[in-house]
Amino acid sequence: MITAVRQQESSKSVNDSKLSGPTISSGTHHLLNLRRKRDGVAVSSTPVMALKDKIVEKILENRVTLIVGDTGCGKSSQVPQFLLEANMKPILCTQPRRFAVVAVAKMVSEARNCELGAQVGYHIGHSKLMSPRSEIVFKTAGVLLDEMRDKGSSALNYKAIILDEVHERSVESDLVLVCVKQFLLKNNDLRVVLMSATADIARYRDYFKDLGRGERVEVLAIPISNQKALFQRRVSYLEQVNELLGVSSDLLAQTYCSGPNPSMAATDIKPEVHRLILDLILHIHKNEPDIEKGILVFLPTYYDLEQQWHRLKPLSSSFKVHILHGSIDTKQALKAMKILKSHRKVILATNIAESSVTIPKVAYVIDSCRSLQVFWDATRKKDSTELVWVSKSQANQRQGRTGRTCDGQIYRLVTRSFFNKLEDYECPAILRLSLRQQVLLMCCAESRAINDPKVLLQKALDPP
């Protein structure tokens, strides 16, 4: 379903557009040099670079533009720079998570050869590294939402606002979308760009349909043919993993997923799964001579990260293990970005590392295909958590953390038929969580356009 829509959009874009030749800017050149320098690979361009002129032209022409392109094709790093070079500044870019804000801001400032906090800055929670002269600013959706509540439309005093990773449906992201739309109805000059590799584009296109008479939402898909510059990615499922490790089991799904399909299977990570992950890591280490090639493992909870960490601890002479979890300080988390020459890097992560970020030289992704979800328990009248199977969209984002700076291999720890039965998308948080706090905050908003929670929530992409 996702593939079908994306392919349809891709071919539309190719047919509709007279693709202009690549115009490579100084920032872009610098990014390429950076990549060559860091990774020892010669990369001629990221796929979005070939569409630079087209992207700028469409954003200038339309108030809302959707950019859809495979993970790693260059959306987050390049599109803000394209707009800067077209003099559409200042530019605001939101990311769903703090880690992604800092990682992308850091990468773009390095690509532009400037100090972080000067031309390129960021703002997450209480940490702000930007100046009044910053021309590209990265923020979390939560920070932007707070600012819109406090300052109304003046929080959007930018020439262009990029809402990156729109498929991530946190309450904050959905509320940012609805507030931005309200302000767009009053501001003709603002340009909004939505970006994602896996979003359901038809929904976003429809959402902005009523913006104004004769207006349309431009959908720009980065054509598959333009994506050949990307590295290869190969996906394996439990069947192949077991073959690889020489384990024979007729009941793979039963042993490692507790059932034949997502609706019947318990999501908890059994010791067998931790054991399988360890065996896989050891197998990779033995067979991959390039020590710089790292392994990224997705697990659902801090407890699971700890369990896996304990299994790896006795092997500290071979492996350097990093933990990426929401509770870890961003500075500490950024240490996982370093390429190591002495040890094999193993990164144990929850979905904090699922989208946006490039961790250089991650060549292997092991995906447990589980995730922790918070929901409002109406009976107990409190927030609760549950382990769920990821959606295909989430799994594709996880897959996209490799194949960015080198070829990638993905191991999904479910059988192929089990994977095919996963939902396409996860349920938006706005339909799962209590909105009491958000409603109170909305009531306090300065701007009349966004201070009536009942009206505003009805205008959300999925009204609660």
Ligand SMILES: Nc1ncnc2c1ncn2[C@@H]1O[C@H](COP(=O)(O)OP(=O)(O)OP(=O)(O)O)[C@@H](O)[C@H]1O
């Ligand atoms: N820190 C980095 N070090 C080396 N290369 C990087 C770094 N950050 C980005 N890149 C390179 O730039 C490419 C584009 O990254 P970018 O984040 O712009 O892609 P994207 O299309 O936004 O991906 P996603 O949809 O996953 O967010 C990556 O595939 C990678 O090759």
